[in-house]
Amino acid sequence: MASSEALLPISAREEEPSCPYTKLPDGSRSDPETHPRRRRPYKGLLAVSFGLLLIAFYVALIATQDGSRSNEAANATDETEKTTSSSSRARLAGVSEKSNDGLWKLSGGQNTPAFEWNNSMLSWQRTAFHFQPEENWMNDPNGPLFYKGWYHFFYQYNPNAAVWGDIVWGHAVSRDLIHWVHLPLAMVADQWYDSNGVWTGSATILPDGSIVMLYTGSTDKAVQVQNLAYPEDLNDPLLLKWVKFPGNPVLVPPPGILPKDFRDPTTAWKTPEGKWRITIGSKINKTGISLVYDTTDFKTYEKLDSLLHGVPNTGMWECVDFYPVSKTARKGLDTSVNGPDVKHIVKASMDDTRFDHYAVGTYFESNGTWIPDDPSIDVGMSSSLRYDYGKFYASKTFYDQNKGRRILWSWIGESDSEAADVQKGWSSVQGIPRTVALDTKTGKNLVQSPVEEIKSLRLSSKKFDLELSPGSVIPVDVGTATQLDIEAEFEIKKESLDKFFGDASVVAEAEEFSCEKNGAGSTVRNALGPFGFSVLATESLSEQTPVYFYIAKGKDSKLKTFFCTDTSRSSVANDVIKPIYGSVVPVLKGEKLTMRILVDHSIVEAFGQGGRTCITSRVYPTTAIYGAAKLFVFNNALDATVTASFKVWQMNSAFIHPYSEEAVRALTRT
């Protein structure tokens, strides 16, 4: 869905959170009755007092009733018409941007030919090496874990349609996080406490090697509760069958929390007292919060009075994640680790904006609270850090005890129409699992990188060392360009930089610049770029997806570097969303500019500066597909010359298999 949307004001809640649950002595669970939201029984009295107030305003209301709000309506493609600059433009400039008035003016217009998806275009979109089920809808990653030699992945799945609904847990296993075998569904909606949905959850591996899974169930009355499940047979490395704890639910919405604001329990970590602690996202009015519970057996819980954290005006926190990172080494840490060389990350998925935000901070284990290092970029604030500046949501990490790393999974939804999803029979993929760690050089952000194992898909490669003169667009001959791994290093020639710094006429724009605000995206020509690659491009560049660095001068004359992906010309289709994504990327003194790009049909994952800024995009070209998809490298700079040194690998398919004994045996051999 659209990335930058103005939030519509939310009406004040009329209903007060009622307390439908009687509190048992230990304050955990009780008879889960529900109160559907309804007006208070004494509405007459309230109506009178409300009416008294209203009488005063009633006349004013009638007099000034003006139904139409100004068009703040979320408009991700709100581009004002940019006049093409008179100076010579790189071929990359392509078609001039059309103005987009209002929400429904789809890109294109009366002059573009009527467009229709055909099966050839749609079937091309399926990825070769990203995780996706054979058909239908998928969303959040669930309970990832490593056990007895296998990586397990579970996921929100709709067995009946290519849109969200009827959610159950899908399951797959892999030896290497890349080659997967689909397994039968792990859990279905067969109990009253999850009959309306077997929703997101997390696994905790206990010291004795056993596994507990906590997940959210939507009950038969649509109340969100937390349930416990565990493998039926711990001797089965494939963990095919799961048992739900007969005493479920183990947690129900506590007093003060609405029955539909209580979901996505985390992996547990140890407290100083030796108990287990989990956190669950929620909200109170518009303040996003994370509730904390302690348990010894995962069956009964004590709720802490304090929150792990909360941030006003961030809305509901979904898929909260909480984990330690090493300050000194780029390695993973078990969720229970703590100490002086450790920081803690709090991450949440913001329901209001569909962005995943995180912050680096300090965890106080004595009272289960956490504070960010920099409150001005606290979790969920528009300025706070994101794992990924593109299409990326509901992410979840787990500690991979097999290789001592922390791995990040994320749901990558579609940006096309649901009609296309229905026609092609599927919707959504997962991002390539990434290692995540604290950037030990800056100490302020995480860095992510596709897991090393993806290199096993690399086939032939070609190396290039090019000097890109200003305004150049150079085709890169690599054969088919739909499954690629690109590693590149860019450097602006010293003479060009010297000239730039010496030129007082260059306007400082870094403070105002953002990848998405700059509506012309990659088509502008600036003193120092932008420069980068254009992937999934036709030879004539009628369709293309540029991934690039944009270097802007700040008021202090320092350079600020942005890393962007421009999908606005990725397709001529008029029913897909085509944002320009990206963010500033920290570049330290002496560092060359580096980027890595994974191209896999309708998904492009881009990593700037070693994974300091990451952008995942979904693109749906209509002609830049199959053999017609090409790769270009470009430099839009007006004056500066850029050297590009890069390697491009063809990527093999991961051959993700449906379940069969043979498929499992084949993976076991690797």
Added chain:
Amino acid sequence: MKLIVMVMTMMMISEGSMIDQTCKQTPDFKLCVSLLNSDPRGSSADTSGLALILIDKIKVLATKTLTEINGLYKKRPELKQALDQCSRRYKTILNADVPEAIEAISKGVPKFGEDGVMDAGVEASACEEGFQGKSPLTSLTKSMQNISSVTRAVVRMLL
């Protein structure tokens, strides 16, 4: 007696105010109010309920548009290709968008409801564009776009 009349008037005013307050925060107040008032459930519904009423309106409009599309095959056979596309898109609204939105709002995960509702507008617009300026469905398209915008605004209040 006067007190009773006053109380009843105030109750009526405050009955309407939920719809008023909600509709004020949508792009088309008049449309929103007329849609919600035309449904008997409107006067006592909470925000979720209002959203569900509007989704029902989307369903009704999509059904009506499909009927119109079916009728056009005979009257305007030269438009067959565009009509086929439209038929597919409006069927998506009925079979995918609407059920998805209803389930999502009923279960308290409104963001999927927002997706479904927004998509209804996308499908209508894409269908319209297929006629390249010579659409026989323009007024129905505009209705769907407007209802979709209004409904989306109400669904977002649930986030």
